[in-house]
Amino acid sequence: MINFAKQKNPMPEQEANVRNHNFQEVALGYSPEAAVREAMRCLKCRKHPCMDGCPVMVRIPEFIEKVAQGEFEEAYQIIRKTSSLPAICGRVCPQETQCEGRCVQATKGEPVAIGRLERFVADWHGANYGDEEILPAKSNGHKVAVVGAGPAGLACAGDMVNKGYEVTVYESLHKTGGVLVYGIPQFRLPKEIVAAEIAQLEAKGVRFVTDALIGKAITVDELMSQEGFESVFIGTGAGLPAFMNIPGENLLEVCSANEYLTRINLMKAYLEEYDTPIMRAERIAVVGGGNVAMDAARCAKRMGAKEVSIIYRRSAEEIPARAEEIHHAVEEGIIFRYLTNPVAIKGTPEGHVTGIECVEMELGEPDASGRRRPVEKRIHGLS
Amino acid sequence: MKRFEILKKRKLNNNITWLVISAPLVARKAKPGQFIILRTDEFGERIPLTMAGHDEKAGTIDLIYAAVGRTTMLMDRMEEGDCFADIVGPLGKPTHMEGLKKVCVVGGGTGNALAYPIATGMHRHGIKVDMICGFKNKELVILEEEFRKGTDHLYMVTDDGSYGEKAFTTDKLKQLISEGHVYDEIVAVGPPIMMKLVCQLAKEHGIACVASLTAYMIDGTGMCGGCRAIIGGENKFVCVDGPEFDGTLVDWDELIRRNAYYAQQEAHDRAHVCRLTGGVRYHD
Structure with a gap:
C-alpha cells in the first residue's frame, strides 16, 4: 500500500523559543506509527535513484520497505550492511543534495524523508537492542591504522573491522569523534549518540588511542615500519581555519x-561545571552560510546572545547549509543578512569589537561554480 | 607507571613546581622548545606548556609551571601518583640550532623554566651559551645550579638586587653586548613585555632574536585558530608555526592584549572554584 501524501510526515521538535535557550536535541524523531506512514510514501522505484545519491550506497528502498512492514530491526540490519554510522548520518547528512535530492517523489512534492527514517531505525535499534552483546569480528590477521577519529576515520574503521582487519584509530584530541564532537553541537547531534556508535566499533574490536599525535609522536613511516601496520588511512580533517584577511x-x-x-561542544563551555572560558556578547555576527555558520549562530543564541546575525555574501538561493538547519535557525530568531559582505571589523583602541562594516552585494553572471557571482553594490555601515 | 602519572613533584620556590610525568609517546620524540597540551581532569581546560625536559628512555617529560591560573592552581593540588587526564605532544617546532656558534639566552621569572631546556639543549648541541637569568628577588630564584652546569656562563640578576646583580635582564644584555660579546642569536623567554624589550635591543644591535610565545589554544594542531599572532604583519599560528618566532617581527602589544582576554573571567571563576571546593576539585 502506498501513502500518496505529497508532504513528508512532520517530525516533532522542541518549540523554537524554548529550544533556543537549551542544548537539548531540537528534533525529537518519529514515532513508530509516523515512521511506518512515512515509509509507505516510498514508490520502490526499480532504478532506486536515491541509492545512487548516497555516498555509501545504503540499500534505501529495501530498508524503507522493512520499516513499512514494521520490521525495524531488519531495516537496521540492512542499513548496517553498508553504513557504519546510521544514527549520525540520519541526523547530519545533507539529504537534500544526496538521497532525498534524487527521490522521484520530490518532483511533485516533498521527497520521502529518508534521513528521518534512517534516524528512526537507528534510534529504535539503540533503544531496543542497544544492550545486545556485540561479538568481536573475526581477525584476518592484517593490521591497519586510521589517523583521526572523525567521521571519515570512524567509517573507515567500521568497514575495515567488518572485513576482519585489526584496526587501531589514533586521535590527537582527548576525545574520539572529531567534528562530530568538537564541531556539531549537542542540540543537533547528541554526543551520547556518537559515543554509542563508537562503543559499537570498540566492541567489534577497533582499538582507539587518544592523545596520540601522528606525524609528531609517531610518523606514518613508523606506523608501517615499526608498529606493524600494513596500511594507513589518513582522515585528519579540514585543517587550519581560513580567515578573511580584513x-x-x-x-x-x-x-x-x-x-x-x-x-x-568539546570543552562544554555551556555547562557550569566545566572550566572552559567563552566569549559572551549581546550582539554577535557570524560570517558565512554553511552548516558551521548555522551551528555557530544557534550556539551563540543559546549562550545568551540577544541578537545573532548571519552575514552571507550571496542570496538565499545559493546558501550552502542544509535546508533544515536554515529553517531551524530562522525559527530560533537568527537574523539573515543576505547579499552582505564584511570589509572591516571595527574596534576600540583597547581591542574590543564595536561593529562590522559591510558592503551590499548583488548577483552578477554565473561563475565557474555555476552560481551567480556576488559583486559589490555600495558601502553602508552595519554596527 | 600509569598513563600521565606524576612520578616526581618538587617545589622550586613558593610558586613554581617541577613535575616529572609519565608520557612515553611524547618523550620519544620531544625536542627543546616544543610543548604539550594537558588537561587535569574531565572538567579542566586544555592548556599549553613548554616542556622543561624529557627522558626518552624513562618515558617521562618534565614540566615546570607557576601556579598563576586556574589550571596551574589545580595542578598544585595534584600529588605524586596522581594522573593527568590527558597530555598530548610534542607540539610546535623545536628550537632552531643549526649553524649557531654563540647565543645569549635571556630568561625572565617563570620563563627561566622554559629557557632551561632551550639553553641547555643548545649547549649540548655544541653551541656556546651565555645565560641571563632575571628574577624579581632572591625568593623567586629557580634552577640556578642546573643553569650553571648546563650553560657556559650564568649571569644572575634580580630587580631588587637581593641576589646576584641588581639589574634588569635588558641592562645585563646591553652590558654584555657593549663589552664586546658577539652573539649569532639572542633567545628571549619570559613575560611578553620583557621579550619585547629584549627584541628591541637585539634589533638595535642587528642581532637575530628569537622569542618563545605563549597563547591561548585548544587543539594545538592548527584547527581552532585561537593562538594566532601577528608576525611581520601576517597572522601566524603559535601552535604550528611556532612557538618560537623572530622576535623583532612580533606585534607584542597585540599579543599581550590577546593573552589577557580571559584573565578577568578566570579571576572570577577562580574565586568560585576555591569557594566551592576549597580549591581541591581533584581530590573530591
Whole structure:
C-alpha cells in the first residue's frame, strides 16, 4: 500500500523559543506509527535513484520497505550492511543534495524523508537492542591504522573491522569523534549518540588511542615500519581555519567558528561545571552560510546572545547549509543578512569589537561554480 | 607507571613546581622548545606548556609551571601518583640550532623554566651559551645550579638586587653586548613585555632574536585558530608555526592584549572554584 501524501510526515521538535535557550536535541524523531506512514510514501522505484545519491550506497528502498512492514530491526540490519554510522548520518547528512535530492517523489512534492527514517531505525535499534552483546569480528590477521577519529576515520574503521582487519584509530584530541564532537553541537547531534556508535566499533574490536599525535609522536613511516601496520588511512580533517584577511580580525572578540564551537561542544563551555572560558556578547555576527555558520549562530543564541546575525555574501538561493538547519535557525530568531559582505571589523583602541562594516552585494553572471557571482553594490555601515 | 602519572613533584620556590610525568609517546620524540597540551581532569581546560625536559628512555617529560591560573592552581593540588587526564605532544617546532656558534639566552621569572631546556639543549648541541637569568628577588630564584652546569656562563640578576646583580635582564644584555660579546642569536623567554624589550635591543644591535610565545589554544594542531599572532604583519599560528618566532617581527602589544582576554573571567571563576571546593576539585 502506498501513502500518496505529497508532504513528508512532520517530525516533532522542541518549540523554537524554548529550544533556543537549551542544548537539548531540537528534533525529537518519529514515532513508530509516523515512521511506518512515512515509509509507505516510498514508490520502490526499480532504478532506486536515491541509492545512487548516497555516498555509501545504503540499500534505501529495501530498508524503507522493512520499516513499512514494521520490521525495524531488519531495516537496521540492512542499513548496517553498508553504513557504519546510521544514527549520525540520519541526523547530519545533507539529504537534500544526496538521497532525498534524487527521490522521484520530490518532483511533485516533498521527497520521502529518508534521513528521518534512517534516524528512526537507528534510534529504535539503540533503544531496543542497544544492550545486545556485540561479538568481536573475526581477525584476518592484517593490521591497519586510521589517523583521526572523525567521521571519515570512524567509517573507515567500521568497514575495515567488518572485513576482519585489526584496526587501531589514533586521535590527537582527548576525545574520539572529531567534528562530530568538537564541531556539531549537542542540540543537533547528541554526543551520547556518537559515543554509542563508537562503543559499537570498540566492541567489534577497533582499538582507539587518544592523545596520540601522528606525524609528531609517531610518523606514518613508523606506523608501517615499526608498529606493524600494513596500511594507513589518513582522515585528519579540514585543517587550519581560513580567515578573511580584513582589518580588525585580531580584535579580542573575533574568533573562528572552529574555536567557538570547540569551546562549547568539546570543552562544554555551556555547562557550569566545566572550566572552559567563552566569549559572551549581546550582539554577535557570524560570517558565512554553511552548516558551521548555522551551528555557530544557534550556539551563540543559546549562550545568551540577544541578537545573532548571519552575514552571507550571496542570496538565499545559493546558501550552502542544509535546508533544515536554515529553517531551524530562522525559527530560533537568527537574523539573515543576505547579499552582505564584511570589509572591516571595527574596534576600540583597547581591542574590543564595536561593529562590522559591510558592503551590499548583488548577483552578477554565473561563475565557474555555476552560481551567480556576488559583486559589490555600495558601502553602508552595519554596527 | 600509569598513563600521565606524576612520578616526581618538587617545589622550586613558593610558586613554581617541577613535575616529572609519565608520557612515553611524547618523550620519544620531544625536542627543546616544543610543548604539550594537558588537561587535569574531565572538567579542566586544555592548556599549553613548554616542556622543561624529557627522558626518552624513562618515558617521562618534565614540566615546570607557576601556579598563576586556574589550571596551574589545580595542578598544585595534584600529588605524586596522581594522573593527568590527558597530555598530548610534542607540539610546535623545536628550537632552531643549526649553524649557531654563540647565543645569549635571556630568561625572565617563570620563563627561566622554559629557557632551561632551550639553553641547555643548545649547549649540548655544541653551541656556546651565555645565560641571563632575571628574577624579581632572591625568593623567586629557580634552577640556578642546573643553569650553571648546563650553560657556559650564568649571569644572575634580580630587580631588587637581593641576589646576584641588581639589574634588569635588558641592562645585563646591553652590558654584555657593549663589552664586546658577539652573539649569532639572542633567545628571549619570559613575560611578553620583557621579550619585547629584549627584541628591541637585539634589533638595535642587528642581532637575530628569537622569542618563545605563549597563547591561548585548544587543539594545538592548527584547527581552532585561537593562538594566532601577528608576525611581520601576517597572522601566524603559535601552535604550528611556532612557538618560537623572530622576535623583532612580533606585534607584542597585540599579543599581550590577546593573552589577557580571559584573565578577568578566570579571576572570577577562580574565586568560585576555591569557594566551592576549597580549591581541591581533584581530590573530591
